[in-house]
Amino acid sequence: MYGSDSGLLRKLVFLLFIPGILGWGPEGHYATCKIAEGYLSEEAAVAVKELLPESAKGDLASVCSWPDDIRKQYRWSAALHFADTPDYVCNFNDHRDCHDPSGSKGRCVTWAIFNYTKQLSGYHNPTLESKYNLTEALMFLSHFFGDVHQPLHMGYLGDYGGNLIAVQWYENKTNLHRVWDDKIIESALKSFYNSNLSSMIKSLHQKIETGWFNDASSWGVCPNNETVCPIQYASESTVCACKYAYTNVTPGITLGDEYFLSRLPVVEKKLAQGGVRLAASLNRIFSPEAQLVAEC
Numbered sequence: 001m002y003g004s005d006s007g008l009l010r011k012l013v014f015l016l017f018i019p020g021i022l023g024w025g026p027e028g029h030y031a032t033c034k035i036a037e038g039y040l041s042e043e044a045a046v047a048v049k050e051l052l053p054e055s056a057k058g059d060l061a062s063v064c065s066w067p068d069d070i071r072k073q074y075r076w077s078a079a080l081h082f083a084d085t086p087d088y089v090c091n092f093n094d095h096r097d098c099h100d101p102s103g104s105k106g107r108c109v110t111w112a113i114f115n116y117t118k119q120l121s122g123y124h125n126p127t128l129e130s131k132y133n134l135t136e137a138l139m140f141l142s143h144f145f146g147d148v149h150q151p152l153h154m155g156y157l158g159d160y161g162g163n164l165i166a167v168q169w170y171e172n173k174t175n176l177h178r179v180w181d182d183k184i185i186e187s188a189l190k191s192f193y194n195s196n197l198s199s200m201i202k203s204l205h206q207k208i209e210t211g212w213f214n215d216a217s218s219w220g221v222c223p224n225n226e227t228v229c230p231i232q233y234a235s236e237s238t239v240c241a242c243k244y245a246y247t248n249v250t251p252g253i254t255l256g257d258e259y260f261l262s263r264l265p266v267v268e269k270k271l272a273q274g275g276v277r278l279a280a281s282l283n284r285i286f287s288p289e290a291q292l293v294a295e296c
């Protein structure tokens with residue numbers, strides 16, 4: 001009885017914080033998907049364009065925040081945006097950590113990425129395809145690639161991935177989760193990119209191409225030739241959350257230049273990584289080889 005009351009309380013507190021747990025802000029999701037668009041193979045670009053809703057006008061990035069926009073109609077999807085670890089635990093364990101707030105196993109961002117990848121793999125197989133809405137699958141998958149690279153989507157359960165840690169961002173009251181969703185990106189846009197998101201995306205693209213991110217060439221590779229490897233992405237984000245997001249942060253602290261300038265490179269890398277990996281995965285999903293496998 002006591003246990004179920006506390007479970008209900010956790011669920012209610014969780015629902016109160018839903019608006020803050022939905023991932024990078026629109027700019028972050030747009031950037032991730034825009035970077036991905038630049039690395040799509042011809043086959044993947046054709047498939048993506050075919051699946052996008054008309055409102056997207058052929059631009060994947062324009063619909064990458066869609067899963068946040070429809071959260072009121074698709075309440076079941078709220079738990080699919082993240083996967084927190086027990087407090088102060090800095091390694092991600094999918095079996096332990098992939099569940100929704102009521103404890104239902106398998107309802108989290110890693111499962112969602114596997115699930116929508118599987119649905120999209122039916123693109124070349126009309127029988128499988130007809131069972132699913134592949135337009136929604138594409139928009140969910142692209143969005144969740146962004147979320148799994150936001151370190152505080154793999155934060156601690158007890159503070160709802162930083163949502164319960166009130167902080168000041170320069171003069172403004174906010175919480176640690178929002179700092180990572182929006183504030184660092186917004187401050188970077190103002191300070192370095194003349195508030196122009198396209199300039200920031202161009203700069204990230206150059207950093208990928210010129211080796212500023214010196215391991216970028218291996219980002220898209222998954223072990224054992226897997227199509228996607230979200231458990232690896234989540235594991236990296238958990239480490240980033242411990243190492244950078246939570247470090248030297250106490251409730252009520254004012255975060256300014258020191259935190260901003262030392263964490264911005266991490267945010268930039270995660271946006272770039274999400275984009276490169278999304279493209280690599282879509283290229284595998286829509287490759288002609290995948291078609292052959294599906295037809296066998």
Ligand SMILES: [Zn+2]
Binds near residue numbers: 022023024143
């Ligand atoms: Zn999200």
